[in-house]
Amino acid sequence: MIKCSRAGCLSPATHRVVWRNPRIHTADREKIWLACDEHVDFLSDYLRAREFPVEVREGVA
Template sequence: MTDLVCSRAGCRSAATKHVVWRNPRIHAADREKVWLACDEHVGFLRDYLAARDFPVSVRDGVPA
């Protein structure tokens, strides 16, 4: 099994959450993209996407 790491540039910490988002200008409503996040960077990644007016949610755990 591969260890899942945070999507934040330069971070190699284990992912504990997934940040689910989509760009409504190019993605259909049923399309979801997922970034993995460690506890330290989950807020940064969520805020980065929200600042661009992308629908975003944070879910515990990481996708299988």
């Protein structure tokens, strides 16, 4: 089982939160956090609040 990236969460991941920090990453660089259904909005909102480009994708494969 692949678990959620939210600190302390042990739930299975069901989404990929794909993001990058444009101040230090080139446009072709992607960072990925894995999220369960409960935390996908929390993690993506956290990144959007920092004005990072974010895309949520279904599945973890």
